Amino acid sequence: MIYKRLLLSLLPSIALASGSVSAYEKLEPPHDYDQVAQEIVATLESVHYNKTLIDDEISEQAFDNYLDALDPSRSFLLKRDVESLSQYRNTFDDALRNGDSQVAYDIYNLYLERAEARLEKVLAEIPDMVKSFSYDVDESLNADPDKLAWAETETELDNYWRKRIKNRALTLKLNGEEQQDIIDAIERRYRSQLRQIDQTNAVDVFQSFANSVTAALDPHTSYFAPRASEAFNINMSLSLEGIGAVLQMEDDYTKVVRLIPGGPAEAQNELAPNDRIIAVGQEGEPMVDVIGMRLDDVVDMIRGERGTNVVLEIIPATSSTQNSKKITITREKVKLEDQSAQKKIVEVERGGETFKVGVIELPTFYSDFAAIQRGDRDYKSSTRDTKKLIEELQEEGITALILDLRNNGGGSLQEANSLTGLFIPAGPVVQIRDASGRVSILGDQDRDVAYSGPMAVMVNRMSASASEIVAGALKDYGRAIIVGDQTFGKGTVQVLQEVDKGQLKITQAKFYRVSGESTQHQGVMPDINFPSLINTDEVGESALEKPLPWDKIHETRYPVYWHFDEYLADLTSLHEKRIKQDANFVALEDQIAYVKQQNEHFKSISLNERTREQQREESEQSGLDRENKRRQALNLPTIEDVDDIEAPEEDVYAHEAAEVILDFISLYQQNH
Incomplete structure (x- = not known):
């Protein structure tokens, strides 16, 4: 019997199963x-x-x-x-x-x-x-x-x-x-x-x-022996206990691929994609070095009873030196409700008037399948929750809407399809081409629209799979302007097939936008680029070995509601002028330039103590100088220690996305 399941998320890597063999005992094929x-x-x-x-x-x-x-x-x-x-x-x-x-x-x-x-x-x-x-x-x-x-x-x-x-x-x-x-x-x-x-x-x-x-x-095609297959199926569920991070092996290092939305690591905000974990410790016990350790054993060390602490020694991805730091994360279980859509309002002052722009943060495309199977009519889903939040935001008098898909690694294809339908009348959403070349179209059948006003979709390099389907569809339909960074580029579909022992996860199809463009490899390119610390050369489908290529098939028939292309030159000019004067973005651009420059120098690690101390001092001083320059521009008190640096309270990306969509409204009104 063959068992198949669509796999749309960025999936965790699974290490080998464990057993035992005495020293120098040769192994023979089973x-x-x-x-x-x-x-x-x-x-x-x-x-x-x-x-x-x-x-x-x-x-x-x-x-x-x-x-x-x-x-x-x-x-x-x-x-x-x-x-x-x-x-x-x-x-x-x-x-x-x-x-x-x-x-x-x-x-x-x-x-x-x-x-x-x-x-x-x-x-x-x-x-x-x-x-x-x-x-x-x-x-x-x-x-x-x-x-x-x-x-x-x-x-x-x-x-x-x-x-x-x-x-x-x-x-x-x-x-x-x-x-x-x-x-x-x-x-x-x-x-x-x-x-x-x-x-x-x-x-x-x-x-x-x-x-x-x-x-x-x-x-994305791989074989799981029975024990690894069991671990894989556990990781596919929403009941994850630990720190809420997807890990994989790279060379001898355990590397963070992404953070689970709503998980402890994301909430704690010290661990980030591409960070390398080099040691793990339990409360009151010595740190254990995990360089060269198998992934499943590292994962076992990080997991534990909820409410307990795990200490990680990491080399940050954004660090310009090889020096490490220790962070402590409290283990918790990642629950469906922690991944639910959330809303907020960004207020923008213009010409003496305050404009409200609604933001819906969607960490994943979810649906409570257990509640559906129980016959619960009030089950949670990303589409239902988003529709409800849209209604609440409209009651609060928003001028425009932002759908925030940053760090959304995917989820349910059906939910991605129905959620897109909240913003368009009935029509195609995504094309799926299988190995035989047959193309099937998945689309929205409901002509009702929850929100028809101007909107933006905010993405970054960690927006993947189902997120790319939604962003690509709303871009092609001219329903939203896409802002942020190039998305991950995972445009393939995997199925699980049982073999005699274990499972084979196999790439069986590719996604294509209604325009005919694949989301594979290239992802969805933003209309307006935001600066990002994530290095697209090191993170994303194109950074993986042997990714399937980008290509294009025939487009489908679909209407275009807003012709954003006609405004992109002006929108880009206004955006670039604004961020050059925004202290938060100036500090971010400086940090990106510094890290990029230093990383070129640190492909060779100095083993001289004084040199390493100088590198750390220069890195810390550079970070402190950037932060105080930002604070002075914002009339905030300066700080004396790099450890006192905290992330800005305001989401500067969401605020700039609000500015961009308000720019569009203004330009559109001038031309109509």
Whole structure:
């Protein structure tokens, strides 16, 4: 029996299942998974959107993917090992097709031998190594993953490990740790990594092998072995307990992909997308270094009983140095009501008159399916809640409306469709093209319109999937001007299909706007760009490996209500003039320029203590200067410590979006 489910959200990455294996015990293929391998090939070739033949070209990509999964930081294998293993480069396709995965275990067993020998050697040397470090030597550690190469010799690899350990020791020293505590912390890291390697079982290896092949097709197709499949299904529910963050592995780091709307991390406002978590601690216990740790184990450490605190040591994505900081988050359960639509009013003074612009913040496209199944006529849904909020805002006398889809990672396609219908009469909303080329159209059948006035849709790089469908439809219909940043670009549909053991999440279709343009890869481009600290080169579909491309199909028939294009030049000019005089945006632009400049310099990490201290001092002083410049422009008291910097009480983006839509109303009235 095949089980399918549409997957429209940005989905969490799931790490391998855990088991156990004693040191140096070679792993052998589990032959009860031979049929699974053949099922995976058959399903990929028949169901995947591209219907790609699993051949030698795919095998070569899969081979590279597999080595990257095993040794992402080039820490264990030598160049000669990789050259020797290259004999298997063209065999991954045949191995999967024939149900014989021995090749994956031959490669893994060599990695296992190298990794255990290296970690045991490192653990024996850490105390003396840390005590011998001189932090006044001018040397650096390569921090650019694109320039990491396989070491030629053991001596070269020894030096690389020495620098890695020295960097961690220096980071802890700069954070005020004593030498013995530094030694203990680093030993904990590598004991943990060794333990995790030793706990890897044959099913883990099979899953990694299968996913090396699926990743060669696109970043959203993957195989989940039974335990990982169970974890995936738990993560798909709205009952998430922990900090409310979607995490994935990148190189040896646990990286924050996005924050769950309504979750503790979003409310606490110190964790952000692209931050890297390098250590996790429980209240009253030592921090545990998680660099190189498996994702599922990191997640298990972060999760816990609601009301308890977890301490995270992070390297912020916006930091211009490699220095870390600690943050504390109280664990809670993310509930449906915490993700509900909310309203507020932005007041704008113009010509002695106050204009009210309504804002509806929509964190996700939700529907209480359990209440619907119970027959509850008063069930919650994003469309119902938004319609009610629109009515309330109209009663409060708003001049225009903003739909805020920032950080909205998607949700229910049906809700995205019906919510779009609140702003247009009956008509198409999204086109869906399947692997056979057939195009189906999903649209609004209800001719009633909840709001017909001027509006804007606010998006950012974390607006994805269903959010992009809504923003794209309202843009094409000329119902809203789009403001903010380029959206994520996830315009593909995944289904879950059961195989003999576990599940295959497979890309089966693509979304297209009514204009015929895909939302895949490119996303939805804003009409008016707002400055953003999110680097689109590092976050978004285009930053992933092997994303499906942007393309275009035939447009559908649809009316255009407002011709925003005719006003964009004037609207852009007014917007740019305004933000150049807005102290909040001036400070933001300065920070973006500073971080961009510094990040180019910090692709190599200095291991000199004084240099690192200077970098931190310069970074903190730069942040303090920007904040005080902003405060002086706003006639606010200045501050003396960077730790006293707080986010502006006013949502400057929402205020500027209100200004833009009011500009449009004014220009439109002048021309009519």
